Amino acid sequence: xxxxxxxxxxxxxxxxxxxxxxxxxxxxxxxxxxxxxxxxxxxxxxxxxxxxxxxxxxxxxxxxxxxxxxxxxxxxxxxxxxxxxxxxxxxxxxxxxxxxxxxxxxxxxxxxxxxxxxxxxxxxxxxxxxxxxxxxxxxxxxxxxxxxxxxxxxxxxxxxxxxxxxxxxxxxxxxxxxxxxxxxxxxxxxxxxxxxxxxxxxxxxxxxxxxxxxxxxxxxxxxxxxxxxxxxxxxxxxxxxxxxxxxxxxxxxxxxxxxxxxxxxxxxxxxxxxxxxxxxxxxxxxxxxxxxxxxxxxxxxxxxxxxxxxxxxxxxxxxxxxxx
Numbered sequence: 443x444x445x446x447x448x449x450x451x452x453x454x455x456x457x458x459x460x461x462x463x464x465x466x467x468x469x470x471x472x473x474x475x476x477x478x479x480x481x482x483x484x485x486x487x488x489x490x491x492x493x494x495x496x497x498x499x500x501x502x503x504x505x506x507x508x509x510x511x512x513x514x515x516x517x518x519x520x521x522x523x524x525x526x527x528x529x530x531x532x533x534x535x536x537x538x539x540x541x542x543x544x545x546x547x548x549x550x551x552x553x554x555x556x557x558x559x560x561x562x563x564x565x566x567x568x569x570x571x572x573x574x575x576x577x578x579x580x581x582x583x584x585x586x587x588x589x590x591x592x593x594x595x596x597x598x599x600x601x602x603x604x605x606x607x608x609x610x611x612x613x614x615x616x617x618x619x620x621x622x623x624x625x626x627x628x629x630x631x632x633x634x635x636x637x638x639x640x641x642x643x644x645x646x647x648x649x650x651x652x653x654x655x656x657x658x659x660x661x662x663x664x665x666x667x668x669x670x671x672x673x674x675x676x677x678x679x680x681x682x683x684x685x686x687x688x689x690x691x692x693x694x695x696x697x698x699x700x701x702x703x704x705x706x707x708x709x710x711x712x713x714x715x716x717x718x719x720x721x722x723x724x725x726x727x728x729x730x731x732x733x734x735x736x737x738x739x740x741x742x743x744x745x746x747x748x749x750x751x752x753x754x755x756x757x758x759x760x761x762x763x764x765x766x
Contacts, residue, residue: 487635
């Protein structure tokens with residue numbers, strides 16, 4: 443009889459423990475139950491790829507997720523391929539993607555139907571990147587004025603590479619062209635890594651790049667920074683404005699998910715990225731290292747911000763003749 447009672451107590455006790463664990467898990471909210479696919483809408487080597495791989499590494503190192511974030515490069519169509527893939531995963535909280543202003547405007551310039559911001563869920567905006575005009579260290583161009591002077595002599599022939607058509611790099615080129623009343627030749631590639639290879643190989647004369655895309659080459663004294671499309675200087679890099687050309691462009695960097703994911707998943711990712719963004723590894727090992735501006739917005743505030751940026755982008759694109 444006593445043995446039966448002990449067995450019964452153990453069964454009931456284990457049942458209570460199981461129930462307690464289930465209640466605790468439910469109280470804790472949603473967490474990933476399998477590896478999270480982290481999509482980059484460009485080939486490896488560019489700013490988005492570097493950000494995604496940094497986040498993936500820090501999430502694992504800081505034990506912020508029970509499952510890994512696996513980076514998946516899906517380039518094509520000026521980011522349309524990757525973003526549309528994410529949008530097609532409606533309701534799936536195990537798919538994320540990097541997202542910046544270039545991805546935002548891609549559907550406006552695409553020649554095919556493409557997913558727009560309304561098809562996606564913004565989880566967090568995590569940084570602001572800068573657009574810099576970069577030349578090889580042995581280039582004759584030392585300033586924006588040098589570029590303008592040469593462009594006046596041979597309009598439409600100076601080659602400047604960037605990532606995709608109609609995105610940040612292309613927009614910056616058009617803003618510079620309009621401000622200086624010149625014509626340059628834009629050469630699109632699939633990633634910042636590819637544009638750097640083209641520059642160092644002498645296939646193009648200049649490129650547009652984020653600091654993360656040229657930092658190793660700058661340290662190795664292989665490249666020269668001509669100007670930054672910013673309101674004020676970035677270190678000792680002069681702005682286009684101070685050189686007489688009103689070309690300013692801000693690139694926000696964020697993380698998105700498909701539309702229709704559970705609110706609990708949004709909360710989990712928002713909290714996860716907030717913790718990550720407050721860590722020394724993120725501040726020093728990513729923001730400071732790659733010269734990005736600290737920036738944080740969660741789901742609701744970030745959604746409002748990006749919606750307003752989208753309106754501004756569409757206006758600028760149409761004004762430059764790049765929009766539909």
